[in-house]
Amino acid sequence: MKITKKEVEYVARLARLALSEAEKEKMTAQLDSILQYMDKLNSLDTKNVEPTSHVLPLNNVWREDKVQPSLSREEMLANAPEQAEGFYKVKKVIE
Amino acid sequence: MKFEAVIGLEVHAQLKTKSKIFCGCSTQFGAEPNTQICPVCTGMPGVLPVLNKVAIEYIIKTSLALDCKVNPLSRFARKQYFYPDLPKNYQISQYDQPVSEHGYLDVQVDGKTKRLGITRIHLEEDAGKLLHEVGSRQIDGSYVDLNRTGVPLMEIVSEPDMRTPQEAHAYLIALKSILEYLDVSDCNMEEGSLRCDANVSIRPVGQKEFGTKAEVKNMNSFKGVQKALEYEIARQIKVTEEGERIVQETRLWDADKEMTFSMRSKEEAHDYRYFPEPDLVPVVVDEKWLAAIKATLPELSSQKKERFVKEYSLPEYDAGVLTADKNLSEYFEATIKGYANPKAASNWIMTELLAQLNAANKTIKESLITPKHMREMLELIDKGTISGKIAKTVFEEMFASGKMPDVVVKEKGLVQISDEGAIAKIIEEVLAANAKSVEEYKAGKTAALNFLLGQVMKKTQGKANPGVVNKILKDKLS
Ligand SMILES: [Zn+2]
Numbered sequence: 001m002k003i004t005k006k007e008v009e010y011v012a013r014l015a016r017l018a019l020s021e022a023e024k025e026k027m028t029a030q031l032d033s034i035l036q037y038m039d040k041l042n043s044l045d046t047k048n049v050e051p052t053s054h055v056l057p058l059n060n061v062w063r064e065d066k067v068q069p070s071l072s073r074e075e076m077l078a079n080a081p082e083q084a085e086g087f088y089k090v091k092k093v094i095e
Numbered sequence: 096m097k098f099e100a101v102i103g104l105e106v107h108a109q110l111k112t113k114s115k116i117f118c119g120c121s122t123q124f125g126a127e128p129n130t131q132i133c134p135v136c137t138g139m140p141g142v143l144p145v146l147n148k149v150a151i152e153y154i155i156k157t158s159l160a161l162d163c164k165v166n167p168l169s170r171f172a173r174k175q176y177f178y179p180d181l182p183k184n185y186q187i188s189q190y191d192q193p194v195s196e197h198g199y200l201d202v203q204v205d206g207k208t209k210r211l212g213i214t215r216i217h218l219e220e221d222a223g224k225l226l227h228e229v230g231s232r233q234i235d236g237s238y239v240d241l242n243r244t245g246v247p248l249m250e251i252v253s254e255p256d257m258r259t260p261q262e263a264h265a266y267l268i269a270l271k272s273i274l275e276y277l278d279v280s281d282c283n284m285e286e287g288s289l290r291c292d293a294n295v296s297i298r299p300v301g302q303k304e305f306g307t308k309a310e311v312k313n314m315n316s317f318k319g320v321q322k323a324l325e326y327e328i329a330r331q332i333k334v335t336e337e338g339e340r341i342v343q344e345t346r347l348w349d350a351d352k353e354m355t356f357s358m359r360s361k362e363e364a365h366d367y368r369y370f371p372e373p374d375l376v377p378v379v380v381d382e383k384w385l386a387a388i389k390a391t392l393p394e395l396s397s398q399k400k401e402r403f404v405k406e407y408s409l410p411e412y413d414a415g416v417l418t419a420d421k422n423l424s425e426y427f428e429a430t431i432k433g434y435a436n437p438k439a440a441s442n443w444i445m446t447e448l449l450a451q452l453n454a455a456n457k458t459i460k461e462s463l464i465t466p467k468h469m470r471e472m473l474e475l476i477d478k479g480t481i482s483g484k485i486a487k488t489v490f491e492e493m494f495a496s497g498k499m500p501d502v503v504v505k506e507k508g509l510v511q512i513s514d515e516g517a518i519a520k521i522i523e524e525v526l527a528a529n530a531k532s533v534e535e536y537k538a539g540k541t542a543a544l545n546f547l548l549g550q551v552m553k554k555t556q557g558k559a560n561p562g563v564v565n566k567i568l569k570d571k572l573s
Binding site for chain 1: 112113114118119120121127128129130131132133134137145146147148149150151168170175177178179225226227229234235236237238239240241366368371373375376377378379
């Protein structure tokens with residue numbers, strides 16, 4: 001096995017995913033087969049191949065530093081589960 | 096056992112661009128909450144970030160000024176964590192390929208120059224702001240303002256080269272000066288455009304290995320950084336001497352209590368699972384572009400200091416004080432434009448003006464005494480219209496009201512009396528009234544002369560020309 005159930009639980013917790021026992025088993029098996037496939041890829045000789053930094057053959061794509069209108073606050077807050085006094089509202093965050 | 100501290104600083108500086116790093120929203124400080132946001136900076140599905148070119152130019156400028164090696168290729172990475180001020184649930188930052196690395200900054204501590212290494216400088220986006228109360232009113236949750244989300248942020252990471260809180264303080268002052276000279280950041284700690292976290296550990300003097308470090312956050316002034324470090328170093332020494340272990344943790348500085356407190360966060364929260372940002376293409380900086388940016392670098396404080404010494408024949412000390420702050424150096428140069436005595440200007444600016452501004456908690460930009468006020472006052476002294484002593488009265492009035500010096504002199508009747516006949520008359524009156532002092536002087540008690548001089552000045556409300564008084568007084572007594 002390339003990955004343990006414990007590691008799957010750890011990654012799920014970092015991603016705030018709640019997995020049932022059955023899902024954990026399923027994910028462990030799937031991730032295991034993905035990692036095995038990675039091993040297969042790793043067996044290729046890539047000594048003379050430049051690492052791909054991006055799938056597009058592009059770099060230096062910019063915008064100029066110009067202010068564009070933002071969206072209205074009403075529009076931006078429209079889909080928020082909770083809002084108050086022009087703010088997004090969330091459960092009390094204790095620091 | 097004697098301990099020494101090992102300190103490294105992480106400074107976050109907001110870049111002074113007009114628009115955000117990946118969208119066109121304004122970066123203006125102080126706007127109504129959530130009025131400078133759009134689908135890009137709030138991470139709505141399907142949007143794509145596009146890099147602000149000026150942000151890259153500013154960070155390259157900073158890199159060059161700090162002698163960092165600019166990487167020919169840099170790219171962005173996603174730093175993933177959950178917090179309500181981070182709408183995308185990841186921050187676009189840089190990881191293994193930052194914009195630049197391996198620089199340094201020379202600072203002066205106790206008259207000695209110390210070179211402090213800079214590990215790396217990278218570009219990232221700022222997060223939003225959380226409010227737990229509105230003014231002093233409690234709220235039954237937390238409020239999120241995303242105006243700050245996506246403002247370009249430059250993180251400057253130092254090497255763990257500092258050994259004392261004073262060195263850390265000197266590093267921050269020098270760094271702030273450079274960022275201000277480059278005009279790439281407002282560097283306002285109160286408004287949050289400059290933030291500083293510190294990594295600090297202790298070790299017995301002579302030991303090579305580092306001790307376990309604590310990360311200290313939440314310091315909102317340069318003095319606060321110094322105090323927090325002083326506290327934290329003392330705390331770690333005490334813990335160690337009591338035979339306990341230092342725990343690797345994040346601690347928050349409480350400026351009111353002047354103590355640091357453990358944040359008690361879970362260590363696993365620091366597993367950020369960085370991976371290359373697929374929505375942005377790499378940044379490639381070639382020699383030509385680098386040279387073009389280098390050509391736009393302004394004169395920095397160290398160069399300006401040298402020039403002030405050479406061009407204006409100022410002492411090293413004066414030149415250092417005047418050039419530490421960019422605005423002050425510009426004030427000085429504006430003052431001496433067409434004025435022949437730079438040292439006199441330097442004296443007045445360094446002593447009177449800086450002291451008064453300090454006492455009034457004002458910056459040089461807020462000074463009601465403009466360079467023009469200052470120059471005209473100096474000219475009045477040079478012409479003999481007012482004495483240096485009266486100039487102080489004029490100065491105070493200008494500082495308070497912003498009136499021009501000639502107006503103050505006229506309104507307050509402060510013109511210096513240099514007329515020999517008039518002064519001689521006053522001196523005769525003083526001598527007649529103080530026969531005892533005259534005798535004492537003639538008996539060889541020279542201090543009596545100062546007393547008599549003081550009496551003349553008192554009688555003229557300080558307006559008599561001291562040189563003339565001195566001369567006539569001596570003539571009459573001989
Ligand atoms: Zn935006």
